[in-house]
Amino acid sequence: MAFVQLSRFLFLLQAVVAAALVAAGAVRGRDPARGGSLLLLGGIGAIAVLAVSGGVLYYLGLAARVGFTPGAMCVFGVLRAGPPALRWVEAGFPAVLVLAGAGAATYLLEHRAGDPTSRTVRAVLAVGALVALAHAGTGLWAWQRLLNPPPGQALSVSCCTTVFDVAEAGSAAVAGGGFAAWWLWGSLAATLGCLAGLGRGRGGAGRGLLWGGAVLSAGTLAVAAPAVVLARWAPRMMGLIDHHCPYCLLQRVPAAPPAVVLAGLGLACVAWGAWVALVGSVRPDLRAEAVRMETGLARAGLWLVLSAAGLLAAYALGRGSGP
Amino acid sequence: MRGWAWPLVFLAAVAFGFGTGLRDRPAGPRCLRCGAPSDTIGRVRFLLPDGTDRVFCSIPCARAAGIPEGARVRVTDEATGQEVDADAAFFVESEAVSVAHNRTRIHAFARTTDAAAHLEEHRGRWVPNPFRR
Missing domain, CATH: 1.20.120 (Four Helix Bundle (Hemerythrin (Met), subunit A))
Structure with a gap:
């Protein structure tokens, strides 16, 4: 359960950082001369680190739920029995990482060329930050539904072998x-x-x-x-x-x-x-x-x-x- | 990264792959179905028409894998450890476990007297050949 709680905590952190990037003006543009520039790069780095570590903890958390999921033999069984949002969260990790990398690459490109942060960087970061925010929200919601299924909607019985055994x-x-x-x-x-x-x-x-x-x-x-x-x-x-x-x-x-x-x-x-x-x-x-x-x-x-x-x-x- | 760093990453990856591969090299024969050691008393062998064979740790694993077309099925006589054709063997289901990791309770014998003795001793019952087609 410790992995599950840590994974939820990282999703929460990701949501906070992404929301800060959207709301604090980093995305809307800030004069790099006033110090907003490094904060921007730090935000991108934080999102990337959270996506990687969050991904590892997400799978460790799912592995910890195998014993509590009827019929599950591995992580796949938990994904099958749990809410579909668990799969969207999976797809979200690489998406967030690619967008964060694209934002960082564009930022570095402009700053190496001596330009201030442009509209292009802000647009990429806006998309990346919003995707990271949605991803973190979906992750929190998916964990909540997996751990506490609504009344009358118990987890379906999973069966790995009928899917993967030829x-x-x-x-x-x-x-x-x-x-x-x-x-x-x-x-x-x-x-x-x-x-x-x-x-x-x-x-x-x-x-x-x-x-x-x-x-x-x-x-x-x-x-x-x-x-x-x-x-x-x-x-x-x-x-x-x-x-x-x-x-x-x-x-x-x-x-x-x-x-x-x-x-x-x-x-x-x-x-x-x-x-x-x-x-x-x-x-x-x-x-x-x-x-x-x-x-x-x-x-x-x-x-x-x-x-x-x-x-x-x-x-x-x-x-x-x-x- | 410097020019020489990437080839180093490649060499490290190859060395890691080869090292872990050597470590995971099976020490003895393995069940084709579950990966457990197949040199058990419940071993089953499919002799395929092309001269190759497939070895399984137990009757449930062999059954789950499915019998290939034209294959001869050989089971292990629990009394002697020798292989015998499944069509000529006697099968008993009892309270005794023959293969621990999947708790197999079906036992094969070459002689009916051995099978009857096991049945008596472990409160078993006769079962038909599990590989009958």
């Missing part, structure tokens, strides 16, 4: 396994190729096309990679022939959490780099600084995605092929 019900991940494998390798090659081209730092009209390609291939990679890992690799990594549950994979395979973090950060770098490139193309005065920043983000994305793939491949190699 012998019982099959799964979309397995059904699409063969096609998804080709999709994964194609997307990975295209993403790495585009990022390698962008990481060389040369300017020109081709950069826009390369960023478009990187975003597209990274998007398809984000869809294909979980499908293939769950359909083909997870059962072998866990030693369970029919089990395709992502939460069990994260709990049982020590290589899975760092691989998810590395891949997630790598894909976020693609999103941030593309955003910076867009800002640079709209604001010619920032273009030189934008090229420098997006080159760094492309390199970071390239190495992070490569590290995630290398980590999983090395784990499979070390563990041996059969379960």
